[in-house]
Amino acid sequence: MKSKNILIGCLVTVAIGLTSCKKDSENIFNMFTDVSVTYNALSPLSVTDYKLVNDGDMINIDYTITSANEDMYSITFERSVGSSSTQTRTTTAITDEGQRRQISGQFSLKMQRDGKTSFRVYPLNKLGYFMGDGGKTITVEVSPSxxxxxxxxxxxxxxxxxxxxxxxxxxxxxxxxxxxxxxxxxxxxxxxxxxxxxxxxxxxxxxxxxxxxxxxxxxxxxxxxxxxxxxxxxxxxxxxxxxxxxxxxxxxxxxxxxxxxxxxxxxxxxxxxxxxxxxxxxxxxxxxxxxxxxxxxxxxxxxxxxxxxxxxxxxx
Structure with missing residues (x-):
């Protein structure tokens, strides 16, 4: 009987451990659900998901960011070239109090690097912490030049x-x-x-x-x-x-x-x-x-x- 109880205890421990592992492996982007980022097709230059362009072409990234429960204090524009794990970021403060919960804007770029470049736009809170973007990334690919x-x-x-x-x-x-x-x-x-x-x-x-x-x-x-x-x-x-x-x-x-x-x-x-x-x-x-x-x-x-x-x- 004692051996049976020990076996049951071990099985419960393993089950709890497996449940914990599953929770720990959750996609980090799904943990930030209060912020939504939408890329808008406002012109022929707009990119909303993926776009193939030529060297020297102009593109626009037209975005709208909405935060349901927390004020936004700055917007970060992030760029990743190719398969590199290194990103370059530009952060701009939000100075209009009326845009703390919703803001729209545009980044206009001249593409001058062959291959794929990925972009993200996301907000930071008052402490400068990432607020979420739903894991949304857009990619622009420049044809070989x-x-x-x-x-x-x-x-x-x-x-x-x-x-x-x-x-x-x-x-x-x-x-x-x-x-x-x-x-x-x-x-x-x-x-x-x-x-x-x-x-x-x-x-x-x-x-x-x-x-x-x-x-x-x-x-x-x-x-x-x-x-x-x-x-x-x-x-x-x-x-x-x-x-x-x-x-x-x-x-x-x-x-x-x-x-x-x-x-x-x-x-x-x-x-x-x-x-x-x-x-x-x-x-x-x-x-x-x-x-x-x-x-x-x-x-x-x-x-x-x-x-x-x-x-x-x-x-x-």
Missing amino acids: YIHTVNRRVYFPDTATRVAPSFYSIKRSESFSYSNGQANAADIDFGLYRRMNVNPTTGAITYTYNIYALDANPNPLTVYDVSTWVKRPTKFSAPVTGGTNIYRNTIGSSSIIEEEAKKRTINLTQTTTNFVAGSIVFFLTPEGKYGVLHINSITKDLDGKPYIDISIKTQR
């Missing part, structure tokens, strides 16, 4: 065998050697070259690294005679050191590529100021497309042959 080519190798010239792929075509995302370069010259945007520097005091050897278009005059790498090659007149900016953050985080669409490029002077047929890992170089193709080249690293392969690893973002 640029081409992103990653981790391409361009080798430094091999003046002996001339088989090192030291020329590069941006639109083909392909490198060529001097041996097969002439047949593909119409597509080649730049070649790679380096200069050796010897310290007159210590004898230490260092190198400076640069790129040149085939129409550079004079040719900075005379050992490679390209005088009879077709010339593709791509223009470049001077290298921008420490440009990794701009490349990764700022440049997210075709329109941003152009905005950032136009902040620089793009008129060079060759760079001369040396680039290092993390440098970026803006360019303008003969077709009028802007782009940016990022130097990921300057290193050697397993055979000891030096090359640069690059990534490129180009307008479509």
